[in-house]
Amino acid sequence: xxxxxxxxxxxxxxxxxxxxxxxxxxxxxxxxxxxxxxxxxxxxxxxxxxxxxxxxxxxxxxxxxxxxxxxxxxxxxxxxxxxxxxxxxxxxxxxxxxxxxxxxxxxxxxxxxxxxxxxxxxxxxxxxxxxxxxxxxxxxxxxxxxxxxxxxxxxxxxxxxxxxxxxxxxxxxxxxxxxxxxxxxxxxxxxxxxxxxxxxxxxxxxxxxxxxxxxxxxxxxxxxxxxxxxxxxxxxxxxxxxxxxxxxxxxxxxxxxxxxxxxxxxxxxxxxxxxxxxxxxxxxxxxxxxxxxxxxxxxxxxxxxxxxxxxxxxxxxxxxx
Amino acid sequence: xxxxxxxxxxxxxxxxxxxxxxxxxxxxxxxxxxxxxxxxxxxxxxxxxxxxxxxxxxxxxxxxxxxxxxxxxxxxxxxxxxxxxxxxxxxxxxxxxxxxxxxxxxxxxxxxxxxxxxxxxxxxxxxxxxxxxxxxxxxxxxxxxxxxxxxxxxxxxxxxxxxxxxxxxxxxxxxxxxxxxxxxxxxxxxxxxxxxxxxxxxxxxxxxxxxxxxxxxxxxxxxxxxxxxxxxxxxxxxxxxxxxxxxxxxxxxxxxxxxxxxxxxxxxxxxxxxxxxxxxxxxxxxxxxxxxxxxxxxxxxxxxxxxxxxxxxxxxxxxxxxxxxxxxxxxxxxxxxxxxxxxxxxxxxxxxxxxxxxxxxxxxxxxxxxxxxxxxxxxxxxxxxxxxxxxxxxxxxxxxxxxxxxxxxxxxxxxxxxxxxxxxxxxxxxxxxxxxxxxxxxxxxxxx
Numbered sequence: 001x002x003x004x005x006x007x008x009x010x011x012x013x014x015x016x017x018x019x020x021x022x023x024x025x026x027x028x029x030x031x032x033x034x035x036x037x038x039x040x041x042x043x044x045x046x047x048x049x050x051x052x053x054x055x056x057x058x059x060x061x062x063x064x065x066x067x068x069x070x071x072x073x074x075x076x077x078x079x080x081x082x083x084x085x086x087x088x089x090x091x092x093x094x095x096x097x098x099x100x101x102x103x104x105x106x107x108x109x110x111x112x113x114x115x116x117x118x119x120x121x122x123x124x125x126x127x128x129x130x131x132x133x134x135x136x137x138x139x140x141x142x143x144x145x146x147x148x149x150x151x152x153x154x155x156x157x158x159x160x161x162x163x164x165x166x167x168x169x170x171x172x173x174x175x176x177x178x179x180x181x182x183x184x185x186x187x188x189x190x191x192x193x194x195x196x197x198x199x200x201x202x203x204x205x206x207x208x209x210x211x212x213x214x215x216x217x218x219x220x221x222x223x224x225x226x227x228x229x230x231x232x233x234x235x236x237x238x239x240x241x242x243x244x245x246x247x248x249x250x251x252x253x254x255x256x257x258x259x260x261x262x263x264x265x266x267x268x269x270x271x272x273x274x275x276x277x278x279x280x281x282x283x284x285x286x287x288x289x290x291x292x293x294x295x296x297x298x299x300x301x302x303x304x305x306x307x308x309x310x311x312x313x314x315x316x317x318x319x320x321x
Numbered sequence: 322x323x324x325x326x327x328x329x330x331x332x333x334x335x336x337x338x339x340x341x342x343x344x345x346x347x348x349x350x351x352x353x354x355x356x357x358x359x360x361x362x363x364x365x366x367x368x369x370x371x372x373x374x375x376x377x378x379x380x381x382x383x384x385x386x387x388x389x390x391x392x393x394x395x396x397x398x399x400x401x402x403x404x405x406x407x408x409x410x411x412x413x414x415x416x417x418x419x420x421x422x423x424x425x426x427x428x429x430x431x432x433x434x435x436x437x438x439x440x441x442x443x444x445x446x447x448x449x450x451x452x453x454x455x456x457x458x459x460x461x462x463x464x465x466x467x468x469x470x471x472x473x474x475x476x477x478x479x480x481x482x483x484x485x486x487x488x489x490x491x492x493x494x495x496x497x498x499x500x501x502x503x504x505x506x507x508x509x510x511x512x513x514x515x516x517x518x519x520x521x522x523x524x525x526x527x528x529x530x531x532x533x534x535x536x537x538x539x540x541x542x543x544x545x546x547x548x549x550x551x552x553x554x555x556x557x558x559x560x561x562x563x564x565x566x567x568x569x570x571x572x573x574x575x576x577x578x579x580x581x582x583x584x585x586x587x588x589x590x591x592x593x594x595x596x597x598x599x600x601x602x603x604x605x606x607x608x609x610x611x612x613x614x615x616x617x618x619x620x621x622x623x624x625x626x627x628x629x630x631x632x633x634x635x636x637x638x639x640x641x642x643x644x645x646x647x648x649x650x651x652x653x654x655x656x657x658x659x660x661x662x663x664x665x666x667x668x669x670x671x672x673x674x675x676x677x678x679x680x681x682x683x684x685x686x687x688x689x690x691x692x693x694x695x696x697x698x699x700x701x702x703x704x705x706x707x708x709x710x711x712x713x714x715x716x717x718x719x720x721x722x723x724x725x726x727x728x729x730x731x732x733x734x735x736x737x738x739x740x741x742x743x744x745x746x747x748x749x750x751x752x753x754x755x756x757x758x759x760x761x762x763x764x765x766x767x768x769x
Contacts, residue, residue, distance in 0.1 A: 043585065046578040053575050053720065054638025061635065068633045130367040133360050169750045171712045173723060174743055177730035181388050183380045187371045261625040265716045265727060271625060275717060278629050290626060297621045 135198025168200030190267030583646025620652030
C-alpha cells in the first residue's frame with residue numbers, strides 16, 4: 001500500500017495531525033507490548049510454580065510421559081467389548097481386573113441383566129437430568145424476581161441476585177461434601193450439589209433473557225388491568241420460553257459432564273467406576289468406560305443441539321458454563 | 322374501565338378472522354402441560370431409582386446442626402475425672418485449642434473446692450464435686466447425685482436435662498453441654514469464632530492480641546535470634562498447624578495458575594487451528610473436517626477423563642490440571658472461534674484483497690478485527706469458569722485446592738477449615754469475575 005504522505009504535499013495542519021497520529025500509535029503499540037511482556041512474565045512464573053508443585057517434574061518426566069499408555073493395552077480388543085457388556089473373560093484369574101460378570105445388574109430376577117457400566121451411566125444421566133430439572137424449576141421461579149424490568153422491589157431483587165451469585169460460585173464439591181456428611185456419599189449429594197449450581201447458573205441466564213424481553217405486551221396487559229402474575233404469565237413467559245428451553249438444554253449438556261466429575265469424587269455413577277479402573281490399571285474396563293462416556297456425551301450434545309436449532313434457530317448457539 | 326360488549330356477529334367474525342387463536346392444535350393446547358407432567362413423572366421415577374425417601378430417613382440429621390455450627394465456632398472439651406483419693410483431675414483433648422496449660426476464665430475453683438464451669442452467663446453453670454454435681458439452669462439449681470454407677474436425674478428436671486444409661490446430659494444450647502457420669506464429667510463448651518486463627522498454641526505469639534503482636538513485631542528485641550520478629554511472625558502464621566495458611570495459599574495459587582495457564586495455552590493453540598477449521602478461510606474439505614473432528618473429540622472426552630489420564634501421566638499436581646484444562650478448552654475454543662470466523666461479514670476481506678494485500682494481511686485485517694470481540698469475551702468467560710472448574714478436578718488429584726477441601730471434609734472434624742477455604746475461593750472467584758469483566762469492557766466496549 002502506497003504511503004499517502006509521499007504522494008501528496010502536506011500542509012502544516014495535516015502534518016501536525018499526522019505527527020499526533022504517529023505518536024498515539026507508538027504509545028498504543030508500547031502499551032500492547034508492555035501488556036504482552038507482562039502476560040509472558042506471569043506465564044513463565046506460573047509454569048515454574050506449577051512444575052515445582054507437581055510431584056513429577058515435567059522435564060525429567062517427559063521421556064516417560066506416555067509410558068502409562070503403553071501399559072494400558074488390553075489383552076485383546078474384544079476384552080473391551082467383554083468389559084462393556086459384562087461377558088466372561090478368557091483371561092479370568094480371579095482378580096478384579098477380569099471380573100466383568102460381577103457387576104451385572106439382573107432385572108426382575110430373570111437371566112436378563114443390565115451391564116454394569118450401562119447401569120452406572122444411567123445413574124450419572126439420572127443425576128444430571130434430575131438436577132437440571134430441579135435447578136431449572138427454581139431458576140425459573142427466581143429469575144422473574146431478579147429481573148430489573150418487572151418492577152420487583154429493589155432490595156428483594158438485590159437479595160435474589162446475590163443469592164444466585166453465591167449459588168453459582170460456591171464450590172460444588174463442598175456442597176456435595178456437606179450433604180455427604182449427613183447422608184453418606186452417594187447420588188443424593190451429587191444431585192444436591194449440581195442442582196444448587198444449576199439454580200445459580202441458569203437463574204443468571206434466565207433473568208438476562210427476561211430483561212431483554214419486549215415490554216409492549218406487558219404494557220398492553222397492564223392497560224387492561226392485569227395483575228403482576230398475569231402480566232408475567234401472558235406477556236413475558238411466551239416470549240422468553242424458547243430461549244429458556246435452549247439454555248436449559250445447554251445446561252443439560254454441561255450437567256452430564258458435571259455429574260460425571262462429581263461422581264468421581266464420591267457421588268457414584270460412571271465417574272466413580274472410571275476413577276477406580278484407571279487407578280488400578282484395568283485397561284479393558286477403562287477403555288470400555290471411556291468409549292461409553294464419549295458416545296453418551298456426543299449423543300446428548302447432538303440431540304440437544306438438534307432440539308435447540310429447531311426451537312430458536314442457529315442464533316442461540318452461544319456457549320455457557 | 323368499561324367492559325366491552327360484543328354482538329353475536331362480531332364474535333363470529335373474530336373467530337373466523339383469527340382461527341389460530343380460537344382453534345389451537347391439541348399439541349399447542351396440551352403440550353406444555355404434558356411436558357410438565359412428564360418432568361414430574363421423571364422426578365418421581367428418580368425418587369424411587371435413587372431410593373431417596375429411605376436415604377433421607379437414614380440421614381444423621383442431628384449431626385447436621387453440629388457440622389454447620391463447626392463452620393463458625395469451636396469447642397473445648399475438658400474432662401473432669403474423679404480420682405480415687407477424692408480429688409478431680411482435669412484432662413483436655415489432644416491438641417486442645419486451649420494450649421498446653423489452659424486456665425480459661427470459664428473454669429474456676431469455688432472456695433469449697435468445687436470446680437465450676439460457666440456457660441455464657443453466671444446463671445448457667447455446673448459445679449462439680451466427686452459426691453454430686455450441681456447444674457444451674459437460668460438461675461435454678463438442680464442437684465445430681467450418684468447412685469452406685471449411675472447418675473440420677475433430679476425429680477423436677479427440665480427438658481434440657483436428660484438421662485440415658487446412667488449418664489445425665491445437661492444441655493446449655495449453643496454454649497455447650499455437660500455429660501455427667503459417676504466417674505467423670507465431660508464438658509463441651511462452644512465459642513463463636515475461629516480459634517487460634519493467626520497463631521497455633523505452640524507459637525510464641527499465641528494468645529497475644531493484635532496490639533501485642535504489633536508491638537512485638539516493631540520492637541527490636543528478637544524472640545528468635547536468627548530472624549526478625551516480623552519474619553518469625555509471618556513464618557508462624559504460615560505454618561499454623563491447625564489452619565495451614567501457607568499450604569492453603571499455595572494450593573489456591575495452584576488452582577489459579579491451572580486455570581490461567583490452561584486457558585491461555587488453549588486459546589493460543591485454538592486460534593490458528595480455528596482458521597484451518599473454518600471453511601471460508603481454508604479451502605480444503607479434509608483439513609476442515611479433520612480439525613473440526615479433533616475439536617469435537619477433545620471437547621467431548623470429558624475434562625474428568627483428561628484430568629485422570631494426565632494425573633496418571635504427570636503424577637498428581639497442577640501440571641495434570643493445566644494439561645486437562647488445555648486439552649478440553651482447545652476443543653471448545655476451536656469450535657467457538659471457527660464458528661465465529663465462518664459467520665463473519667465477507668465484505669471487509671474483499672475490500673482488503675482488492676487493494677492487493679497478501680493472504681496473511683487479508684486475514685489479519687479482514688477477519689481478526691471482526692472476531693476479536695467474540696474471541697476475547699469467550700476466552701475471558703472460560704477463564705472465569707475454569708477457576709471454578711479447577712477446584713473440582715483438583716479433587717481427583719489434578720492439583721490445587723480441591724484435594725485439600727476433600728481431605729478437610731472427609732474427617733468431619735475440620736468444617737471451620739472448609740469454611741475458610743470456601744471463603745477464600747469465593748473471594749478469588751469474585752476478584753477474577755471483576756477483573757475479567759473490567760478487561761472485557763475495556764477491550765471490546767460495554768455492549769458485550
